[in-house]
Amino acid sequence: MATELAREDLHASVSDPASASMNFLNEVSARFPDAVSLAAGRPHEGFHSTDDLDRYLRTYLAHLEGLGLDADQRRRQLLQYGRTNGHLGVLIARTLLLDEGIEVPAQAVMVTTGAQEAMVVALRGLCAGPGDVVLAVEPCYVGFTGAARLLGIEVVPVPETADGLDPEAVLAVARAVRAGGRRPRALYLVPNFANPSGVSMPVPARRRLLEVAAEADLLLLEDDPYGLFGLDEEPRPTLKALDTGQRVIHIGSFAKSFFPGVRIGFLVADQAVTDAQGRRTLLAEELSTVKSLLTVNTSPVAQALVGGFLVESGCNLRTAVKEKTEFYRRNLRTLLAALERSFADEPRVRWNAPAGGFFAVVEVPMTADENLLEISGRDYGVLWTPMSFFHAGDGGRRALRLSCSALEPDRIEEGVRRLARLVRERADTPDPAGPGRAAVAADPAAPAGSRDPG
Structure with a gap:
């Protein structure tokens, strides 16, 4: 009989939720190769060649x-x-x-x-x-x-x-x-x-x-x-x-x-x-x-x-990296401008405006978990990273990370357009009290939309 091991007998890192989440992200990317990936934080591939x-x-x-x-x-x-x-x-x-x-x-x-x-x-x-x-x-x-x-x-x-x-x-x-x-x-x-x-x-x-x-x-x-x-x-x-x-x-x-x-x-x-x-x-x-x-x-x-x-x-x-710096600057500005265009009329969506780097965080009016990511890749052709992956507890459940480093600007803009359609069609029913912007602003760690730097 072939050897069979009980998963609970393996080290806790084998079933670590964060590692499992990142594996899931890789699997989703493989299943939906035609989706625009605003998830991957890898560098752009055009700066070097094998030569x-x-x-x-x-x-x-x-x-x-x-x-x-x-x-x-x-x-x-x-x-x-x-x-x-x-x-x-x-x-x-x-x-x-x-x-x-x-x-x-x-x-x-x-x-x-x-x-x-x-x-x-x-x-x-x-x-x-x-x-x-x-x-x-x-x-x-x-x-x-x-x-x-x-x-x-x-x-x-x-x-x-x-x-x-x-x-x-x-x-x-x-x-x-x-x-x-x-x-x-x-x-x-x-x-x-x-x-x-x-x-x-x-x-x-x-x-x-x-x-x-x-x-x-x-x-x-x-x-x-x-x-x-x-x-x-x-x-x-x-x-x-x-x-x-x-x-x-x-x-x-x-x-x-x-x-x-x-x-x-x-x-x-x-x-x-x-x-x-x-x-x-x-x-x-x-x-x-x-x-x-x-x-x-x-x-x-x-x-x-x-x-x-x-x-x-x-x-x-x-x-040495001036060309790369200019590329990533252009991409981040493209991402922030695309968010402004796509969500200008949606007060429940907020994002921060980083002063550099590869990432921005967007708060959305729904639970941004693995289930929604699966739907996003399959039905809307856009991938992103749930912010809950980066929290030890229940934080980040209604936020997602967007990366702009690996794509050309036109793909970033298309990815944000697809994300906007996902949000419009999948958002939770608005609270009659109108939580939106006020509820988000009450959280001192919440990102601020570029139209409202806070």
Whole structure:
């Protein structure tokens, strides 16, 4: 008889609701390939071709030769197992200095297999005991909450407002966790154009958050995949750039600035670690043991591709990605304008107006769940992401996330037109009291329509 396993005997992460929801989204996309997908947050595919791969490899090999590595050393660096924390530390540190004003030693940089691995490594390294928990902005990127669930680490949500995280709310939650006998180790957030909400934190709030982190003895896990793609040139310093007390572990990725298939991310952990004998190391070096047990090391060939890209750009990504930035700016403006045209006469529909990034959130007068998404793909030819996927509880049930990154502008406009028809035909019967705009506005975390920025 063939072996049969009981699902309840498998780890909870196997049946994790968030992971199951994302699998469902992928399945819906596969079933309705002709639908306009405003769900996928992937980058546009037109910026690179496979012909670029050879060029980037050759650029990086020439760079290694310029550093004095002979042919055997160059071959070994690309074709053998490599240093656990990778060999791009110098180039990444230089890029962070030029682009963000972040000054850290190369030894503080760990090159990871995507930003997802950086999250797992940081979580596993920081949470040492059963009472250790992490705080996270809510709504939250499911990759982070999923990683925590995989590791058996509790995530305590801190609700996001229309202006991003409120530092005083972070302080209150951290104190409540400690009062309950647990230790809050870190707070995860995306300060720039967050996924899923698109919200950015004002600079004064960022500075206050750093103060709160010191008061509450928290580390900040700053994830910054979208920071290069603002609608304007307004300075938005990363938390790490403002960090004078080494409270921030910075997580980055080349998925958006380069391309996702390279699967290269990194974390910057320059915090000092002291052992019982008084020896001092950097946190990134200590975390290398965790990474070595996960992936041994990050693909040297993939690192070489990113290395060639960085060398070619002079380690200045803001200049290198100007074409991409303009594309994503145009797409976000197209999305917001299309929402304005399609829902100008529907006061029960509200949306936020992010200052950059890939996403906007729309509140709708019906439950935006998996059932409605199925109907939307099948009968209306448009896909989106339920915001409930990004909440631990019952939040986001009447809201959806739209992504504008992967499509051409005409497809974005068509997708919004189809969404408008879905809303008109499937909306709940209006409340005689006329809840609409007033009910939405009563929620401090509710997005504001572009015609009513709130």
